[in-house]
Amino acid sequence: MMKSARKGMSLIEVMMAITILAIATLSIAGFMGKFARIVAVSDVKNTANELASQRLEEIKNAPRYSAIDTLYPGTLPLASPYVGYTRQTLVTHTGGGNSDLYDYKTVTVLVSNSRLPVPIKRTTIIAAF
Numbered sequence: 291m292m293k294s295a296r297k298g299m300s301l302i303e304v305m306m307a308i309t310i311l312a313i314a315t316l317s318i319a320g321f322m323g324k325f326a327r328i329v330a331v332s333d334v335k336n337t338a339n340e341l342a343s344q345r346l347e348e349i350k351n352a353p354r355y356s357a358i359d360t361l362y363p364g365t366l367p368l369a370s371p372y373v374g375y376t377r378q379t380l381v382t383h384t385g386g387g388n389s390d391l392y393d394y395k396t397v398t399v400l401v402s403n404s405r406l407p408v409p410i411k412r413t414t415i416i417a418a419f
């Protein structure tokens with residue numbers, strides 16, 4: 291006696307397939323949410339890095355070494371298209387006296403944004419020229 295071929299799926303098999311599909315869909319949705327947040331923060335970090343690098347290049351190209359201390363330090367909120375970013379420039383002068391062996395300035399640029407957990411920090415040293 292031969293059994294006849296089964297046609298279709300049982301209710302339990304359908305319920306299990308739907309459960310597996312629902313779990314996979316929810317996992318993908320959670321991943322996409324995290325991915326979107328990471329991309330947004332990465333974009334903000336990239337922009338902050340560019341703003342810090344631009345400021346350092348601007349200071350490196352200063353026409354006079356003596357003016358770096360007075361022209362560039364300070365904190366300013368940036369205008370469009372960088373609304374929400376704040377750039378702070380710090381200048382520390384080391385040496386420079388008649389009997390000093392060294393004469394250089396350490397320039398640090400901090401760029402912050404409300405979406406950055408920690409401000410971006412870039413530093414360079416500029417020797418007397």
